[in-house]
Amino acid sequence: MPKQAVVLKDLLCLLEEIAASDLAEPWDNVGLMVGDPNQIVSGVLVALDPTEDVLVEAVNLGCNVLLTHHPLIFKPMKALVLDTYPGRLLAKAVTDGIAVVGCHTNLDKTAGGVNDALAKAIGLSDCGGLEVDNDENPGAGFGRIGRLSPARSFDAFSSGLMKALDLPVLRIAGPKPLQVEWVAVCGGSGSDLAEKACAAGAQVYVTGEVKHSTARWAEDAGFCVIDAGHYSTENMVVPALASLVRSRMQEKGVEINVKETGIQTSPFRVVFRDQGTV
16 A cells, blocks of 8 residues: 655644744744745754755755755845855755755744753653743743753763763862752753753753853852753754654654754863863
8 A cells, every 4th residue: 555645735734743843032043944845755864953965865865955053044145155054055956956945943842842852862751841931831931951860970960961961071160069859841942041950950961052141150160061062952853853753753653754964963072181172
C-alpha cells in the first residue's frame, strides 16, 4: 500500500501544534522562510542553524525541507544579494528546491521545547517555568527551574554539566555554591533572566550567553551563573524536535522521513594556552 503523501502546509500545521507561532516574540520571525506550501515533502532535516553545509546535507539525504531553530531570515531584508549571507543560502534553497522553516522563540517557550530539552539533559525534575508566557499557554515561557536529585557538590554538578553538554570548559561568574539542588536554565541568550533565577531559589543558573553586566551583578549578589554557550544549551532540541515530528506524524497515521543533522557543530572552538585548540 503506497504511503500517504505529506504536503508542506500540513507539516506547517503540525509544527503549529508543537510550537504555536503566537508564542514567538514580536521581534522574531518564525514559520516558512522559503518554499511552496503545496509541495510534497520527501523528507525533513532538522538542525539548529541554517547553513550551506546543512542545505547540502539535506539534498544528499533526500530531504526537501530544512527545519531549524534559528531562522534563515531574521531581520527585514531590503535586497536579495546572492554573494552574501543570507542571500546566498536563500538562492541555494530555491535552486535546490529546499523549503526552509524556522521554529525560534516559539520553540524556546513551548512545553517540550528548548528549555525542557535542556532541563532533561542536565537531569532536572519537578520543573517549572521561570517566566510564564500567559494564562492561555500553561507551561510556556522562557526558562525553567528544576531539582537535582540527589543534591550534589558544585564540582560534581559542573562535571556532569560539561559531560551532558559535551563541553571542555565552563565560564562561571559569582561564587560557587557548596551544594547544588535547585538549578535554573535558559537555552541561548538568557542573561536577562539571571535575577529571576536567583529570586526563584536556584543555587545555579545555566544559560547560553551571559552579559558582562550580568556577571558583575552575580558577583555582587553572591549568585552563581554559568555561561555554557549558545549552541551547547540549545542543540539538544534538534533530536527532541525530530522525535516530536516523527511521533506526531505517526499519530496521524503518516510515516515521514525525519533526519537530524550529522554534520553541524558549534561555530566556536576553545584554545587552551600552550595546549592548542579543542
